[in-house]
């Protein structure tokens with residue numbers, strides 16, 4: 001049992017942190033601080049149009065978000081190329097990938113943040129964590145070049161000492177490496193660093209790194225119910241971290 005669980009139940013709604021338990025918090029971006037599904041949808045559909053492919057709906061995109069851009073683009077291409085056989089699809093995806101990535105990057109950077117909104121309670125939560133003296137870093141699987149301007153535009157960049165994207169380290173979440181590297185950059189120990197995310201990706205990375213982990217209930221969890229994920233607690237708003 002961690003300091004964040006009660007003795008009566010394995011997974012509970014979040015218990016307010018005893019201030020002495022953590023020195024830092026690492027916060028996920030997509031689905032945790034900003035609802036970026038509109039941005040993903042806009043940039044991906046502009047990309048598909050460039051490639052002469054059929055559009056994709058936001059509901060399908062939602063279950064593909066969270067594992068970084070390479071995974072997202074390959075999943076989207078696979079989804080819109082259903083009339084090919086399995087082997088042919090794989091070949092076609094690799095063939096299309098370089099132009100898909102170039103087009104997606106161009107469109108995403110052009111619309112970044114315009115179809116996205118900060119979830120309610122995010123600023124209050126970040127302010128409360130800062131008021132407790134916690135060191136804060138943002139760790140996302142989206143490219144750093146997408147994350148930085150988005151946080152700036154939404155007025156959230158100033159809360160973080162570090163912002164690391166999916167391309168900042170050799171491996172992405174759910175690998176523990178990005179969390180361990182972020183703890184190192186903050187100069188804190190993983191056991192005293194709270195991970196706050198929205199998906200099993202964040203929770204698995206945190207478990208493997210030895211960080212306590214709390215998940216929000218409103219984000220994107222690969223199309224699966226988030227409360228089934230192994231985590232230390234759940235919040236409906238970052239303001240509940242206060």
Ligand SMILES: O=C(O)COP(=O)(O)O
Nearest residue numbers: 030066067068140141142
């Ligand atoms: O771009 C993604 O895959 C999602 O990134 P996240 O780690 O901020 O949820």
Ligand SMILES: [Mg+2]
Nearest residue numbers: 028030031198
């Ligand atoms: Mg996320």
